[in-house]
Amino acid sequence: MFNPIQTTIQPIPDCYLNMSQDVLEQHIQNIKDTLGDKLFMPTHHYQKDEVVQFADITGDSLELAHICRNNRQADYFVFNGVHFMAETADILTDNDQHIYLPDLTAGCSMADMANINQVLYCHHRLTNDYTLNLLPLTYVNSTAAIKSYVGQHDGTCLTSGNARAIVHWALEQDKTILFLPDQHLGRNTAYQLGVPLEHMAVWDPIQKRLEYEGRKDQLRIILWKGHCSVHEKFHKVHIDQARQQNPNVNILVHPECPFDVVQASDYAGSTRYIIEMIQNAPTGSHWRIGTEMNLVNRLKATYPKIHIDSLNPLMCACLTMNRIDLPHLAWCLDKILDGQHDNVIKVDDATAYYAKKSLDRMLSID
Ligand code: 13P
Numbered sequence: 268m269f270n271p272i273q274t275t276i277q278p279i280p281d282c283y284l285n286m287s288q289d290v291l292e293q294h295i296q297n298i299k300d301t302l303g304d305k306l307f308m309p310t311h312h313y314q315k316d317e318v319v320q321f322a323d324i325t326g327d328s329l330e331l332a333h334i335c336r337n338n339r340q341a342d343y344f345v346f347n348g349v350h351f352m353a354e355t356a357d358i359l360t361d362n363d364q365h366i367y368l369p370d371l372t373a374g375c376s377m378a379d380m381a382n383i384n385q386v387l388y389c390h391h392r393l394t395n396d397y398t399l400n401l402l403p404l405t406y407v408n409s410t411a412a413i414k415s416y417v418g419q420h421d422g423t424c425l426t427s428g429n430a431r432a433i434v435h436w437a438l439e440q441d442k443t444i445l446f447l448p449d450q451h452l453g454r455n456t457a458y459q460l461g462v463p464l465e466h467m468a469v470w471d472p473i474q475k476r477l478e479y480e481g482r483k484d485q486l487r488i489i490l491w492k493g494h495c496s497v498h499e500k501f502h503k504v505h506i507d508q509a510r511q512q513n514p515n516v517n518i519l520v521h522p523e524c525p526f527d528v529v530q531a532s533d534y535a536g537s538t539r540y541i542i543e544m545i546q547n548a549p550t551g552s553h554w555r556i557g558t559e560m561n562l563v564n565r566l567k568a569t570y571p572k573i574h575i576d577s578l579n580p581l582m583c584a585c586l587t588m589n590r591i592d593l594p595h596l597a598w599c600l601d602k603i604l605d606g607q608h609d610n611v612i613k614v615d616d617a618t619a620y621y622a623k624k625s626l627d628r629m630l631s632i633d
């Protein structure tokens with residue numbers, strides 16, 4: 268039986284940091300050739316180009332979840348993304364398929380804004396003090412423990428790619444939605460589906476209180492007070508400035524951006540939606556995009572006949588996604604060859620059982 272060994276995170280050995288890019292690339296390619304179909308590298312669109320070049324497949328969170336679930340031949344998945352994505356892949360794959368995260372410090376600041384104890388406390392307060400009948404939904408950008416809590420309470424996961432369909436499904440139940448952990452995705456999606464802002468509340472996990480001034484019978488959705496530290500850096504003033512500079516510019520943003528930004532944009536949608544909008548954009552058209560910088564730069568390079576810039580001229584990439592680089596990838600692949608397991612992401616069986624229910628429900632609604 269495979270037993271991943273839990274270790275403290277070791278610093279990367281100097282030998283990997285001292286290798287030239289050419290040597291690292293050759294090393295990685297050699298191991299890919301050696302392992303063949305036993306190795307599979309799903310890679311999120313926010314990864315750097317140096318990593319994307321080795322991807323077996325690139326995708327957004329939803330696409331990568333589908334792809335991992337359907338891959339039955341790989342023994343080793345090297346997940347070029349962040350921790351919650353690797354956990355999701357582990358839950359959706361067989362027990363004898365092992366998920367490696369090349370840098371164990373590649374987390375997600377949004378996922379870190381909700382831990383299971385905070386969520387259980389919130390659930391207790393909302394069901395006891397406010398006597399609400401809750402239907403929890405969680406963005407996949409959350410821990411496996413939170414996905415498991417959601418699965419136990421008949422809720423579902425969602426991603427930016429299916430948020431509309433899932434929130435629509437949830438609104439049809441006779442319950443109050445608890446939307447974790449991204450308030451912006453929750454607010455933007457519910458509003459798009461016709462829920463007025465006055466019928467939405469916010470749960471503040473730090474102050475441990477519900478922010479709501481309306482009538483209880485009108486409360487439709489409670490938004491967890493979390494956000495993405497990348498997408499919150501887009502502001503309405505950036506849109507005003509872009510339109511001043513060029514009245515014909517198209518503003519395209521991800522729904523993790525704040526409400527006023529999404530409202531002032533021309534188009535808002537998931538990573539897949541953003542890519543498709545640019546793929547179909549007329550030659551010579553002008554775009555300002557509000558999403559992660561590696562993706563914006565890649566779109567810019569891929570479509571040189573379309574004028575693309577970041578909506579925030581001072582934007583940088585997602586720092587945690589960027590922790591995956593060639594030295595960590597090479598080190599991780601060497602560990603696979605050596606039979607070392609310290610980069611394996613393994614969700615315990617009890618947590619995985621209900622977390623899988625919330626993911627399966629999402630994939631069936633989608
Ligand atoms: P999607 O891949 O669902 O668009 O999410 C974006 C994101 O922030 C991933 O961490």
Ligand code: SF4
Pocket residue numbers: 349374375376377378408495496497498559585586587588
């Ligand atoms: Fe998390 Fe935002 Fe980075 Fe995505 S872009 S991994 S939500 S911090």
